[in-house]
Amino acid sequence: xxxxxxxxxxxxxVLTAPLLVACSSDSGSNGSSEEITLYSGxxxxxxxxxxxxxxxETGIKVNARYGGSAExxxxxxxxxxxxxxxxxxxxxxxxxxxxxxxxxxxxxxxxNLIPESYRAANDTWIGVTGRARVIAYDSETVTEGEVPxxxxxxxxxxxxxxxxIAPANASFQSFITAMRIAxxxxxxxxxxxxxxANDVQKxxxxxxxxxxxxxxxxxxxxxxxxxxxxxxxxxGEDSMRAQISFADPKDPLSLINVSGVGLLKKxxxxxxxxxxxxxxxxxxxxxxxxxxxxEYPLLPAAEAAEGxxxxxxxxxxxxxxxxxxxLPATLKLLQDVxxx
Amino acid sequence: MPSSxxxxxxxxxxxxxxxxASIAAIPLLYLVIRITGxxxxxxxxxxxxxxxxxxxxxxxxLAFTVIIASLAISYPTALILTRVHVPFPRSFFTxxxxxxxxPSYVAAYAWLAQFPAMSGFWAAALILTLVSFPYTFLPxxxxxxxxxxxxxxxxxxxxxxxxxxxLATSFRQSTPAAAAxxxxxxxxVLSDFGVVALFRVDTFTRVIYSTYRASFDKTSAAVLAGxxxxxxxxxxxxxxxxxxxxxxxxxxxxxxxxxxxxxxTRGIRSASVAWLTGLATTSLLIPTASLFIxxxxxxxxxxxxELTTAVINTVVVSFVGAVIAVGLALPIAALTSRFRNRKSAxxxxxxxxxxxxxxxxxxxxxxxxxxxxxxxxxxxxxxxAFAYAVLFLxxxxxxxxxxxxxxxxxxxxxxxxxxxKPMSAWMFTTGRLSLTGVAAGGLLVMLTSMKExxxxxxxxxxxxxxxATELWNRTELAAYGAAVPYALALIAVAAIPAFxxxxxxxxxxSEEKRPTEISISA
Numbered sequence: 001x002x003x004x005x006x007x008x009x010x011x012x013x014v015l016t017a018p019l020l021v022a023c024s025s026d027s028g029s030n031g032s033s034e035e036i037t038l039y040s041g042x043x044x045x046x047x048x049x050x051x052x053x054x055x056x057e058t059g060i061k062v063n064a065r066y067g068g069s070a071e072x073x074x075x076x077x078x079x080x081x082x083x084x085x086x087x088x089x090x091x092x093x094x095x096x097x098x099x100x101x102x103x104x105x106x107x108x109x110x111x112n113l114i115p116e117s118y119r120a121a122n123d124t125w126i127g128v129t130g131r132a133r134v135i136a137y138d139s140e141t142v143t144e145g146e147v148p149x150x151x152x153x154x155x156x157x158x159x160x161x162x163x164x165i166a167p168a169n170a171s172f173q174s175f176i177t178a179m180r181i182a183x184x185x186x187x188x189x190x191x192x193x194x195x196x197a198n199d200v201q202k203x204x205x206x207x208x209x210x211x212x213x214x215x216x217x218x219x220x221x222x223x224x225x226x227x228x229x230x231x232x233x234x235x236g237e238d239s240m241r242a243q244i245s246f247a248d249p250k251d252p253l254s255l256i257n258v259s260g261v262g263l264l265k266k267x268x269x270x271x272x273x274x275x276x277x278x279x280x281x282x283x284x285x286x287x288x289x290x291x292x293x294x295e296y297p298l299l300p301a302a303e304a305a306e307g308x309x310x311x312x313x314x315x316x317x318x319x320x321x322x323x324x325x326x327l328p329a330t331l332k333l334l335q336d337v338x339x340x
Numbered sequence: 341m342p343s344s345x346x347x348x349x350x351x352x353x354x355x356x357x358x359x360x361a362s363i364a365a366i367p368l369l370y371l372v373i374r375i376t377g378x379x380x381x382x383x384x385x386x387x388x389x390x391x392x393x394x395x396x397x398x399x400x401x402l403a404f405t406v407i408i409a410s411l412a413i414s415y416p417t418a419l420i421l422t423r424v425h426v427p428f429p430r431s432f433f434t435x436x437x438x439x440x441x442x443p444s445y446v447a448a449y450a451w452l453a454q455f456p457a458m459s460g461f462w463a464a465a466l467i468l469t470l471v472s473f474p475y476t477f478l479p480x481x482x483x484x485x486x487x488x489x490x491x492x493x494x495x496x497x498x499x500x501x502x503x504x505x506x507l508a509t510s511f512r513q514s515t516p517a518a519a520a521x522x523x524x525x526x527x528x529v530l531s532d533f534g535v536v537a538l539f540r541v542d543t544f545t546r547v548i549y550s551t552y553r554a555s556f557d558k559t560s561a562a563v564l565a566g567x568x569x570x571x572x573x574x575x576x577x578x579x580x581x582x583x584x585x586x587x588x589x590x591x592x593x594x595x596x597x598x599x600x601x602x603x604x605t606r607g608i609r610s611a612s613v614a615w616l617t618g619l620a621t622t623s624l625l626i627p628t629a630s631l632f633i634x635x636x637x638x639x640x641x642x643x644x645x646e647l648t649t650a651v652i653n654t655v656v657v658s659f660v661g662a663v664i665a666v667g668l669a670l671p672i673a674a675l676t677s678r679f680r681n682r683k684s685a686x687x688x689x690x691x692x693x694x695x696x697x698x699x700x701x702x703x704x705x706x707x708x709x710x711x712x713x714x715x716x717x718x719x720x721x722x723x724x725a726f727a728y729a730v731l732f733l734x735x736x737x738x739x740x741x742x743x744x745x746x747x748x749x750x751x752x753x754x755x756x757x758x759x760x761k762p763m764s765a766w767m768f769t770t771g772r773l774s775l776t777g778v779a780a781g782g783l784l785v786m787l788t789s790m791k792e793x794x795x796x797x798x799x800x801x802x803x804x805x806x807x808a809t810e811l812w813n814r815t816e817l818a819a820y821g822a823a824v825p826y827a828l829a830l831i832a833v834a835a836i837p838a839f840x841x842x843x844x845x846x847x848x849x850s851e852e853k854r855p856t857e858i859s860i861s862a
Contacts (some may be wrong), residue, residue, distance in 0.1 A: 021424050037802065040422045042807075043812075043813045043814075043816045043817050044813045045813045045814050045817050045822070056379055063802045063803060064802070065802040066797075066805070066809070066813065067798065068553070068797070069815075070552070070553040071552075071553065071700065071794070071797065071798065074552055075703075075704070075707055075798055078704050078707045078711070080711075082711045082712075082715060083711075125443065162436060165478075168546070168549075168550040168553065170553075201540075202542075204538065204540070206596075207817075208538070211452075215455055215456035215723075217457060230817065234820075234821060234822075235637055235821070250590065335391065338391060339546070340550045
């Protein structure tokens with residue numbers, strides 16, 4: 001009977017489906033039990049080949065689970081002690097800050113590799129790469145000299161409706177936190193209100209702001225520097241209508257934010273997990289980041305990509321990154337002015 | 341099933357349906373746990389924010405706009421395809437179903453790439469309409485094809501004009517189907533994130549996402565999601581009102597199935613062809629052409645092995661998800677198609693939870709449940725398939741229910757009287773006649789699962805990539821050129837169930853005495 005055949009076929013295929021998938025996805029463990037489970041807020045397209053290289057060099061397999069940094073953080077908090085994650089690699093320090101409570105203290109030999117300003121005060125995570133906040137501008141309508149160098153110029157009437165920001169994005173929120181610390185609560189609130197009154201344009205993320213500047217939708221956009229370099233690498237530097245400009249080194253606009261890594265508590269002593277973090281901070285890996293993602297290496301011995309201003313020339317506002325974890329007050333402020 | 345005029349609900353069926361509905365309501369349970377675990381102050385704080393209500397208003401407004409626009413597209417299209425002699429009617433029918441295969445975020449991105457100035461409420465409404473109008477088009481055309489045309493002929497013979505006769509009969513008969521499709525669209529719009537994010541509309545779901553994302557403040561996010569559930573309940577009750585208590589099966593015989601097509605003038609015919617072509621162009625051609633243009637701009641070579649693995653994974657996991665969804669939906673559909681009472685209405689409403697909530701809420705709720713209660717299946721293939729079933733069960737439920745509803749219960753009663761046991765009487769009559777309808781619901785779940793992203797990212801086995809996650813991997817890094825082959829592959833793969841769905845609806849089994857009514861409606 002037709003109905004019975006369909007039912008039988010369905011049962012058989014449901015039971016065999018996972019086997020089929022197991023065969024199709026490369027899950028061969030090549031006989032070694034040396035492996036780590038990593039929650040990666042950085043995409044596979046970017047770092048997948050890097051992890052393969054780690055496995056090749058050390059024989060330790062990386063079970064990488066990719067997702068948004070914040071979503072993975074929310075997931076780890078929901079999983080609690082039962083989380084399969086051993087290592088957490090995050091796009092931004094904000095997400096690392098919110099999971100500090102479930103992260104282990106890193107060995108001093110690792111944390112001392114990089115300057116104090118790029119790691120957690122309590123040594124639960126360290127920065128892997130640095131990103132500078134920059135202003136992208138439409139080179140067809142704005143000259144480099146006209147681009148504001150101070151955050152306070154952005155609320156000028158001249159830029160009405162012409163500034164793109166990503167208020168829901170972690171890097172923008174870190175910048176606002178930095179501004180609160182550097183310029184004070186009142187000044188930051190006033191500035192945000194002026195910005196809203198000046199018809200600021202809201203986007204979902206940095207990449208979309210850059211696309212908008214590149215297609216002439218807005219004249220200025222606040223983004224991280226490497227978005228420009230990455231897009232230029234994808235479509236060719238000559239076809240970039242958007243250009244970027246670094247702000248005054250002391251202005252909150254020139255904040256250096258970091259991507260970072262931490263170990264989950266139960267993996268504090270896990271040699272494989274520790275080896276992975278050490279390897280991320282090695283000169284070779286740091287320079288791989290510099291040349292592949294155009295971010296700043298944080299290991300002092302590693303060199304940044306050509307064409308970038310030196311990291312220490314972009315001092316950033318006078319604050320330390322650990323203070324950036326005061327995210328709730330920033331969110332409250334952004335909610336109050338109606339940006340998120 | 342009992343054959344008395346006031347049937348009592350069979351206990352086994354009731355509990356089966358209740359069990360299935362409570363599985364579907366897991367995300368709701370999670371929200372209740374999260375909301376009640378917090379102080380009343382934080383709840384009041386969220387409720388007192390002006391922005392909460394402003395964005396809720398935007399979301400509802402967008403939902404209604406998209407519903408109205410979809411109906412405005414669906415009725416003329418369905419009328420043309422049932423009443424006007426146009427060339428290639430079957431191809432045009434399939435073309436009107438295929439937009440189901442295009443993920444809304446891909447459509448939005450493709451349009452934005454060609455028209456970068458697009459933004460705001462109306463742009464979002466346009467794209468959401470173009471990808472979701474088939475949800476009303478399909479049930480409406482099915483209703484127009486199978487509704488009792490003799491009524492319309494009677495109305496004409498009593499002196500009504502063609503238009504008023506249509507409005508008084510066939511149109512009115514189609515309202516439950518249209519309302520059901522509208523509900524699916526409304527719930528989808530409420531939970532959509534991709535389109536509104538790209539077109540920069542501040543909707544409620546965006547606020548929920550940024551709350552989850554930014555502060556890990558689970559309480560306010562859960563309270564916000566709770567409000568979304570309330571908005572969904574408004575839509576569900578409106579739909580129930582529109583559906584009314586009409587029983588929809590047709591008299592068994594003696595009714596001519598097809599109304600003689602309008603003797604259409606050449607003007608009407610060319611206008612119809614222009615309408616159908618324009619619709620296919622905006623809903624299918626523009627987005628896919630835009631993707632091909634984008635692909636030519638990419639620079640990195642395509643890894644065919646990776647693409648093939650992603651295709652296989654996508655097809656297999658969404659298929660299993662669809663099978664589970666159909667399995668869960670069957671008892672609920674069997675119950676609600678025959679026994680309309682308060683209990684069955686409650687069971688039905690509960691099972692809609694998945695569709696109204698954003699994927700991130702469903703994802704977290706299943707993380708919570710699985711890791712605490714069933715740690716063995718955490719981040720397994722089955723958990724992911726199960727998540728799809730919970731998310732999209734209502735789509736399968738609607739299709740199965742309307743298939744059951746259109747089968748007269750008298751067939752079953754005859755089988756019982758011939759000595760069959762209740763289960764086998766049901767299998768031989770209603771079950772068998774509804775097979776195509778049930779399968780159509782499964783196809784719909786399958787094609788929607790293929791496009792799902794947020795819950796997939798959270799629940800898939802580590803290292804398991806689907807087309808949607810591979811697409812995300814690339815767009816997340818603004819590697820749009822490299823993302824396009826995956827977007828096109830996703831559309832191509834999802835087009836298969838969409839195509840089968842359109843075939844399933846066209847087919848009228850000759851060995852059966854009456855056409856099987858199939859509807860994807862909820």
